[in-house]
Amino acid sequence: MSDDMLIHFSSNSSNQSDQSLPTKIAKLEARMAGKQSSVTAAVSQSQQPASWSVATKFADTPESLPNEPLSSDSDDDDNGGEFLIQANTQKRRKFDEDESGLVFEHVESVTDTRQKIVETMDPNKVASDINRKKQSRGRGYSASARGRGSRGNDQTKIQTVSPPNGQLEKDLWPKEQLRRDDLSLLEEENTTLREKVGALEEALKKSQNLTQDLEKELKDLKDIEQQMKPKRIKTLSDLLISVSKAERQEARMKVRQDSLRLGNVGVIRAGTLISETWEDGPVLKDLNVQLRNLLETKEAIERQRKLLKKKQPDKGDGTDSDNGVQEDDSLIQDEIYKSRLACIKREEETILRERDRYELDKARLIREMKRIRDEDGSRFNNFQILNHRYALLNLLGKGGFSEVYKAFDLVEHRYVACKLHGLNAQWSEEKKQSYIRHAIREYNIHKSLVHHHIVHLWDIFEIDQNTFCTVLEYCSGKDLDAVLKATPVLPEREARIIIVQIFRGLVYLNKRAQRIIHYDLKPGNVLFDEFGIAKVTDFGLSKIVEDDVGSQGMELTSQGAGTYWYLPPECFELNKTPLISSKVDVWSAGILLYQMLFGKRPFGHDQSQERILREDTIIKARKVDFPSRPAVSNEAKDFIRRCLTYNQAERPDVLTIAQDPYLTYTKK
């Protein structure tokens, strides 16, 4: 603040607009010089604080000025003024010193006063207020200083023109006047500031009250929210439950309707043995009847054609014209039979296609029936809320040791898939522990994976001694297994984009610091989200590739696990412990692509797992053959050949094959 004041003062002293003032004073002094003592001139001079700089300028050049007093006759001359000022130089210097001291006194007193005010005020608000005030005061002060300056000039004029009595005493008058002016100004400012401080304190008090009110309101709202939370959760889960119940009802109704058409599972008793068998529904029976009818018609027509051929007259019998007419007729008749046979063939093809569709519908129906039966038999089918946040809804499917439920995360407000791992109560403690260790290992691998083409694992928790749950990203689309059951052959374009996404996920697994071999890539482990994005899941058999693994790969410790149609020959090596690498996944992906394009697996398609092992099907899988239909591009076939390279050393690994042109898309 004192700096500020100094700036005012210095700017006040330097911003003198009336440069002619010293000249005027000098003239007056010169006029008076002859009649009055030089003291008067000094008084006039000292009354001009506003003209320091100019005075100093003059004082700086004393040698250029003559020393003798000038006559009043010559005082109209500008130079005359200069001479007089020169004569008063010493006095002026003294005044300058005094005035400077005075100014600094004022500055200090102003600084002190403002300091006291500041101390009584709120530091932040007041600081800004004072800043604002400083600026306005700065402006005001300058103006008043200028005002003072001009008043000083006026006084100078008055004094000069009609000097007051006792001129020597009047030497001190301007200083006193200045002090009084400043003091009254400061008092004025002080009062204003006090008023403002009062107003600010009032405002502060109000805002403090307001803050208190708002804090209380916030607390009340939080309390209400806390009270409402269980209600909200209840409402939400009730809604979810009613939707799920409706879905369950609809699913069962659809199964009932479909089974009326497609068939049902019946029970057969053979002594004490009860087994289930599929009983075809009327749709298949109808189709079969139609096929049989068509076959009978076809046979009848064939018979007619044979008869016609027999009836055809030998050439040369009868008249030419008769022969000609008969020949014409029989040709037409034969053409009619042929046309009818072609029509029957088309009808047959349509019915056969319908029968294929029936088989797919039947498989889907059996799958859905099984799901419903599993859901009905599940102990988690009564809409429980697990871990205080996951509302279990409907069963998605049942695996070897687990049930997967669609669920709703009441905290994150999103659908999830809850995989409930149940330990068999009959298992030994050792087996249970081994299963848990295995699941924890899977969890630890899976939870660290965050990628667009890998199903995300959100959570894991224990339900009871024999059950725990993993919470996964929910994929509302079908899995690839279900897709291929419904449509065994996919158009190449669709198959290609699926395999591209699977490789993206695999590349991610191989670019991490801790590389991972999935080891169980199969259609059931490729899921689709609502947008059709393919995601790899199930890391139950995955292997972490340790850093010190050699170029040939790591030892396969869990030989025998996995789904044999999709595993490469090295996994069936019996003479030594197999060494495996990401090339296992490359082989599996090649099988997947083949299956999507041709509707079957290239090796051991119709064989059971046990038969594949027994007959060394994969160990013999040295060459891949492609059916002639459906038509598939050579690029796709070459890519599959590269993936299914028998020799592990020659087969590309994931990062190498990821560069393959078949997996890259460029704008055409």
Ligand SMILES: Nc1ncnc2c1ncn2[C@@H]1O[C@H](COP(=O)(O)OP(=O)(O)OP(=O)(O)O)[C@@H](O)[C@H]1O
């Ligand atoms: N994240 C998920 N989102 C949606 N559906 C899922 C999810 N995970 C699994 N499913 C579905 O749940 C069903 C059972 O899955 P699970 O992984 O337990 O079965 P599986 O792979 O057939 O069995 P296993 O793991 O014993 O081989 C499958 O139909 C699968 O499509």
